[in-house]
Amino acid sequence: MPDTTQPSAALIVIASEVLSGRTTDSHIARLAKWTRELGIALRHACVVPDDRQEIVAAIRGVRDTHDHIFTAGGLGATHDDITVHAVAEALDRPIVHNAEVEARMREHYGDRLREAHLKLAFLPSGAEIFMAEDRSMGVIRVGHVVMLAGIPDMADAMLELMRSHTSGGPITRQLVLGTDLAEEAFADDLANIQDRFADCALASYPLWRKGQSGTNIVLESLDPEQLDQCAADLRDCLVRLGGTAIEGGLDREARQQA
Numbered sequence: 001m002p003d004t005t006q007p008s009a010a011l012i013v014i015a016s017e018v019l020s021g022r023t024t025d026s027h028i029a030r031l032a033k034w035t036r037e038l039g040i041a042l043r044h045a046c047v048v049p050d051d052r053q054e055i056v057a058a059i060r061g062v063r064d065t066h067d068h069i070f071t072a073g074g075l076g077a078t079h080d081d082i083t084v085h086a087v088a089e090a091l092d093r094p095i096v097h098n099a100e101v102e103a104r105m106r107e108h109y110g111d112r113l114r115e116a117h118l119k120l121a122f123l124p125s126g127a128e129i130f131m132a133e134d135r136s137m138g139v140i141r142v143g144h145v146v147m148l149a150g151i152p153d154m155a156d157a158m159l160e161l162m163r164s165h166t167s168g169g170p171i172t173r174q175l176v177l178g179t180d181l182a183e184e185a186f187a188d189d190l191a192n193i194q195d196r197f198a199d200c201a202l203a204s205y206p207l208w209r210k211g212q213s214g215t216n217i218v219l220e221s222l223d224p225e226q227l228d229q230c231a232a233d234l235r236d237c238l239v240r241l242g243g244t245a246i247e248g249g250l251d252r253e254a255r256q257q258a
Contacts, residue, residue, distance in 0.1 A: 039169035040068060071147050074086070075149055098123045100129065130162060171222075176218050178216050178249040186237060186243070197221075209251070
């Protein structure tokens with residue numbers, strides 16, 4: 001019997017600019033892809049404003065129920081960069097001076113060092129610092145909370161740095177079948193298949209293109225054998241109902257309905 005347990009993850013995006021509509025979040029999709037590759041189940045994601053108590057409440061809401069917690073945004077030296085202090089409060093840890101971080105900043109900035117830079121050397125007690133090989137970037141982890149930058153490309157680089165320092169689990173396998181049937185044509189059959197294969201997750205996504213309807217059906221499981229059996233039953237069902245069963249799904253250019 002394969003291992004069917006995965007560590008869980010939660011993401012808290014700290015971005016008043018997302019909530020105001022000034023920008024669009026991409027952290028959730030990026031982290032979902034990264035955690036999936038490591039065999040980690042992203043179970044929770046939310047966006048909160050740049051407000052310390054909102055951040056604290058969000059972290060405390062998931063700290064005891066998730067194996068990995070990620071924050072994105074609110075790091076830096078300006079007045080609204082409050083994530084470090086919020087994480088400390090949420091985890092009931094004091095803020096302490098980190099001499100190693102200050103030494104690295106003095107080395108990096110030299111004559112350009114400002115008082116605002118030195119504020120970044122004050123971190124929650126017990127914080128771990130993971131540095132890139134070229135010392136150009138570091139990631140802070142406090143317990144099971146990892147703090148990522150708000151700039152998406154920088155957050156991506158930080159995640160890659162943390163890849164070898166993050167424990168994962170079995171990888172979720174996925175199959176996609178496309179059919180020219182509208183989803184109401186097989187809805188009852190799909191529910192029956194789902195009941196028979198409890199270790200598989202089935203989701204259907206209707207499509208519409210050039211006046212023609214169709215559906216992509218996504219199958220996911222940690223158990224390869226269950227996934228293959230479930231897919232075989234679904235193929236037989238779609239064909240029996242007079243539809244197609246196309247491996248990989250229908251043309252992605254078709255408009256997908258949420």
